[in-house]
Amino acid sequence: MFKIAILSAAAILFVGMFAVVNAQVDTTKPVTVYGMVKAIDGDKLVLETAKGPVTLTIAATAAVKKVPASNPSATAATPSSMSEIAVGDSVVVTALPTADGRLNPARTVLVIAKTDLVAKEKARTDAWRSRGISGVVEAVNPETNQITVKVSGPMGATSNVVISPKPTAKFLKYSSDSIKYTDAKQGTLAGVEKNDSIKALGDKSEDGASFAAEEILTGSYQQVVGTVKSVDAANNEVVVSDLQTKKDVTISLAGTSVMKRFPVQFAERMAGRSAGQGATPGAGGQARQPGGGRPAGMGPGVMGGAGGMGGRANLDDMIERFENVAIADLKVGEMIGVVAAKSDLNSKVKAFKLLAGVEPFVRMAEMAAAGRASGRGQAQVGLQIPGLDGFSMP
DSSP states (O other), X not given: OHHHHHHHHHHHHHBTTBOOOOSSOOTTSOEXXXXXXXXXXXXXXXXXXXXXXXXXEEEEEEEEEEOOTTSOSGGGOEEOOGGGOOTTOEEEEEEOBOTTSOBOOEEEEEEEOHHHHHHHHHHHHHHHHHHEEEEEEEEEETTTTEEEEEXXXXXXXXXXXXXXXXXXXXXXXXXXXXXXXXXXXXXXXXXXXXXXXXXXXXXXXXXXXXXXXXXXXXXXXXXXXXXXXXXXXXXXXXXXXXXXXXXXXXXXXXXXXXXXXXXXXXXXXXXXXXXXXXXXXXXXXXXXXXXXXXXXXXXXXXXXXXXXXXXXXXXXXXXXXXXXXXXXXXXXXXXXXXXXXXXXXXXXXXXXEEXXXXXXXXXXXXXXXXXXXXXXXXXXXXXXXXXXXXXXXX
C-alpha cells in the first residue's frame, strides 16, 4: 500500500512536466519515460513503469538533475549525478529514439529522491490527520458559499459542522468508480451535493462548529448493508439481502481496496455510544455493559477521541488496524456493509470498501426504529455505521 502511495504521489508530482510518447517513431523528437528505479548497473537504470520494467542506458554527458518533491518543476531542479541516484527514486528520463523503436542513451534525467517523497507523503498524511474533517454532506448553500456536514467520531457520536471554503480553496471530485485520491478530478462548490461523502483540510473554530477549508474532496457513493445470502469466491461476488430495500443485491468485490471486520466487543461499544446509551446491545438485543481494554481482533491504537477533526483520523487509524477479511471468510447469514459506486442497476454494485461484523449497529438501528414507530406503523431503519461514509484518508 505504501509503495503504491509513493508511486502515485510521484506520478502526480511529475504530471505537466512531461508526457510519455507512444506515437509513431520520430527520431528527432525525444521520448520521455517515467518510472521508479528498481536497479542500477553502471550507466544503466532499470525502471518500474506502468507498462513493466524498462532498462535505459544513461549517456556519460547526460544532464542529471534533482527535483524537490515540495516544488516539482523543472525550474526548481538542481545539478546532480548518476552516483546520487538510489533504488526507489522516481525519475523522468528523456532520450532520442532509434529508427527501430529502441532508445539511444538518455540525455536528460530528472530525479525525485525517495526520501523526499516519503517525507512529503508523511507531511500530507499528518496534515490530514491533525487538520482534517470527514463526513457526509447535509446541505449546500450557494448563497453563503457554505457546506453543512454531519461528522461521525470514532465512538459513534455525530455533530454538524459548517465548512466555509477559503478564497483559494481547492476542490476535488472523486471519480464515480474509484475512491483513490489519485483518480480525483478538479471540482467546484456547485458540484457538491447532499449525501456526498466529503473530506476537507483546514482550520476549525474554537467551538468546533465551523471549519475554514483550503482543500475539499467530495464523492458520490452509496451504502449497502445487508445479510449475506451467497458467496462466489471464484467470481469475487457476494449476494446480500439489502436491509433497506429488502431486495437481493449482487456486490462485486473485485478490486475492493479495504476489507475489514469489526471486533465484536468494540462494535457493540460503538453502537451503544452512538445511541447515547451506557449499555450496548448484545446478541438478540440484550443489554451488555461495556468492558475495558482493547477488543480482540484489533491491534494497538487510539481507542478514544471525539467526533470531528482529529476524531475521524483516529477512526481511520482504528479501522486500518482491524482484522483483514477475504471473500472466503464471509459466511452466509452474517451482515456486511459496503461503500459502492452509485449505479442505475440497483441489483448489482461494485464495492470499494467492505466492513464485516456490523450486526451491533444494525440491531441498534432496528431498536431505534421500533422506538420511533411506537405503535404508529413501521419506521424506516436509519443506519449509521462508522467508517462507511465513503473514501479513506487521502
